[in-house]
Amino acid sequence: MKPNHSIHDDVAYQFFYRQKWPDGFLCPSCGHRQAYTIHSRVRSLPLYQCKLCRHQTTLTAGTILEGSRTSLFKWRKAIELVSTKASVNAVQLAALIHVTYKTSWKILNKIRHAISDLDNERRMAGYVTGGVVFYGRPPYVYFRTKREHPLWVSCAQERQVRRDHSFEDNCGLYVKIKCLTDKDLDGQKLTYSGEKKLFEEHLESHALGSTLNRVEFRRDPFLHPIYCEAKNWINDTFKGIGRTYQQHYWDEYCFRLNYMHSDTPLIHILTSICMKNISYFILNAHVSS
Numbered sequence: 001m002k003p004n005h006s007i008h009d010d011v012a013y014q015f016f017y018r019q020k021w022p023d024g025f026l027c028p029s030c031g032h033r034q035a036y037t038i039h040s041r042v043r044s045l046p047l048y049q050c051k052l053c054r055h056q057t058t059l060t061a062g063t064i065l066e067g068s069r070t071s072l073f074k075w076r077k078a079i080e081l082v083s084t085k086a087s088v089n090a091v092q093l094a095a096l097i098h099v100t101y102k103t104s105w106k107i108l109n110k111i112r113h114a115i116s117d118l119d120n121e122r123r124m125a126g127y128v129t130g131g132v133v134f135y136g137r138p139p140y141v142y143f144r145t146k147r148e149h150p151l152w153v154s155c156a157q158e159r160q161v162r163r164d165h166s167f168e169d170n171c172g173l174y175v176k177i178k179c180l181t182d183k184d185l186d187g188q189k190l191t192y193s194g195e196k197k198l199f200e201e202h203l204e205s206h207a208l209g210s211t212l213n214r215v216e217f218r219r220d221p222f223l224h225p226i227y228c229e230a231k232n233w234i235n236d237t238f239k240g241i242g243r244t245y246q247q248h249y250w251d252e253y254c255f256r257l258n259y260m261h262s263d264t265p266l267i268h269i270l271t272s273i274c275m276k277n278i279s280y281f282i283l284n285a286h287v288s289s
């Protein structure tokens with residue numbers, strides 16, 4: 001560490017190191033466990049050179065933190081805040097970690113991208129129920145409007161079809177909220193090809209998917225409350241959002257919902273995702289399917 005680094009940065013460095021390399025250094029090129037550590041005046045982070053293949057890497061190489069001029073301490077704080085139920089918006093984060101709005105927005109955007117990548121890798125198993133809803137539609141309006149955004153809200157009950165009984169509490173449920181395009185819809189209904197595309201992208205091949213009609217969706221004890229809570233969080237925290245980045249906000253909400261009952265604290269899971277060390281709990285999530 002450079003001499004002008006604070007003790008907070010050293011603690012944060014150790015924190016990120018443990019999430020990226022829980023069993024000690026691992027060469028990303030050849031898998032060797034030992035490296036020389038090279039400190040430099042020009043670089044803020046030490047360089048590791050693999051003792052076997054000489055590949056050089058740093059703690060943040062290949063992660064969303066790579067190339068960032070924001071300190072690790074501030075990154076850790078941002079990840080910690082996104083791991084809380086209320087999460088944080090860019091204005092709040094900028095004030096809390098003393099960075100510009102632009103930097104704060106970029107940090108949050110990168111964290112959300114990492115979450116979306118994780119969710120796109122994760123397919124749902126078991127019984128999957130989904131329904132269509134229109135975000136941004138005024139109350140008591142029953143026809144399509146210009147400013148609304150169609151969504152597919154889905155929930156997998158994975159416990160029922162898994163033979164392993166290790167899942168407890170809420171761990172057998174997995175929720176996804178995905179933005180739809182007009183091509184996926186015929187009026188207010190999902191088309192056959194729209195449904196097929198969603199199932200192919202988000203369900204495992206042996207999963208059983210079904211789509212509820214609008215009345216069934218509103219009466220569903222899981223899906224409708226999940227959607228309402230997600231929508232309220234987005235409206236309260238961000239005062240509504242446009243189409244471009246909307247998917248990442250729904251993914252962020254679902255991420256907390258899906259992993260909050262995990263044995264591993266949410267901040268550790270999120271840090272692992274940001275450090276690209278996602279294999280261990282992706283594998284765990286699929287272990288009994």
Ligand SMILES: [Zn+2]
Nearest residue numbers: 027030050053
């Ligand atoms: Zn190597």
